[in-house]
Amino acid sequence: MNSDSNRKHNFSAGPCTLPLEVLRQAQQEFVDYQGAGMSLIEMSHRGKHFDAVAVEAMALSMEVFQVPDDFSVLFLQGGAMLQFSMIPMNLLTHGQKGAYVNSGAWADGAITDAKAYGDIYTAWDGAENNYTRMPTSAELAMQDHTRYLHITTNETIGGIRFAEWPEVDVPLVGDVSSEYMARRLPWEKFDLVYGGAQKNLGPAGMAVIFIRKSILEHTNRDLGRYLRYDIHEASGSMFNTPPVFPIYMFGKVLKWMKKQGGLAAMETLAAEKSGALYRAIDDSDGYYTCPVEVACRSQMNVVFRLPSEQLEQKFLSESAQVGLMNLKGHRSVGGCRASIYNALPKSSVDALAEFMADFSDNNARTNG
Known part of the structure; x- marks a missing residue:
């Protein structure tokens, strides 16, 4: 890989995204x-x-x-x-x-x-x-x-x-x-x-x-x-x-x-990245839902559902087409999951949040 532009936004639950520098x-x-x-x-x-x-x-x-x-x-x-x-x-x-x-x-x-x-x-x-x-x-x-x-x-x-x-x-x-x-x-x-x-x-x-x-x-x-x-x-x-x-x-x-600032920086970044995705979910007027009680929401693995499984499949297909990879939820629970580990850049999270907003605008609930 010769440039950052070749890299996908990798939301895999494991193995994890690693720093490009490393x-x-x-x-x-x-x-x-x-x-x-x-x-x-x-x-x-x-x-x-x-x-x-x-x-x-x-x-x-x-x-x-x-x-x-x-x-x-x-x-x-x-x-x-x-x-x-x-x-x-x-x-x-x-x-x-x-x-x-x-x-x-x-x-x-x-x-x-x-x-x-x-x-x-x-x-x-x-x-x-x-x-x-x-x-x-x-x-x-x-x-x-x-x-x-x-x-x-x-x-x-x-x-x-x-x-x-x-x-x-x-x-x-x-x-x-x-x-x-x-x-x-x-x-x-x-x-x-x-x-x-x-x-x-x-x-x-x-x-x-x-x-x-x-x-x-x-x-x-x-x-x-x-x-x-x-x-x-x-x-x-x-x-x-x-x-x-x-x-x-x-x-x-x-x-x-x-080099990034150690544990304190990772903790702050985790709150910022997860916060951005939970806002995308909570501000969607119910289009996206998170089954987890708010106080116990993970800052590493953000799970969410769409109005129907049909829409979830479309979401996963179209997100992959624009380089947002590995967003499928675990086979035991279904839905979607974004794993946002330490090395995943904030820009990847911003790209996902923007895609979520566009997708909900372009795919009315009745289409599910």
Whole structure:
């Protein structure tokens, strides 16, 4: 790609849009990394070149995400879904329970997998509300001997997020995949934060885990070695061959984020971009509707419907023709969804909002 004009407006829910600046840097370095005569992904993961890349990426992740010193960062393969199992495997010991908020598809997946490895219960289930909101703290039915409360901070499919953090007497474990480093976290509430990199931070193939160091002394040791957090932490995420290319790209994305103004800038931009789309929905006199309760609307995944499925298909077809890509909602819920991750430019959101206004003007409700 030789110019920005060749780039589509990519609203994909994952893999995510990446900064054009980062893609071009990787393109330039790909064949011959720093004059070594080979690509970084061909080198030993224990060589000096990759060691420098990994160390820098770890340091930047702590800095950009404003992570306290009493946490360690791990780069592991398997994405967030492997963590659905590793979390109860490591954190639950005899007599302890894991509490889960069922806020939608990804939370339900975490619950399903966790049940194979420990005593798991659902502290709140959003099914009766069709997963259109998150719970209040008062609605959480916590039980005795609970080790942690697992929350999916942002549901990519349903387009809902925790606007207010749960107030409970146990540590939180958070799947932050689809809003990773797009908002600040109250770290004092968490023992473990995790997510797949491919929704906001880089290419697919890696999970990024922040874990409180003090709990590593008490994690389960009766596991296969790769499944133990303490082993990965002790080896600096080099217990086995790590996901080299995702780590390399992740580091570059973090540099780009820092250059843009860091976490505060990403948080502000997320509010601006989502705000523009929600205004387009709310100001449409009901032509576009968002099923999510206003207070719980996601700032990363904006879901909306049109008056009919016929109009939705026309909307998706015509939007793609003008370069607005990947706006189809998840197959389980239908409708439309715009994922507006950190690297998606505000200009892309403005283009979508303008298209939405034009489409509603040109396609009366009676045409549906």
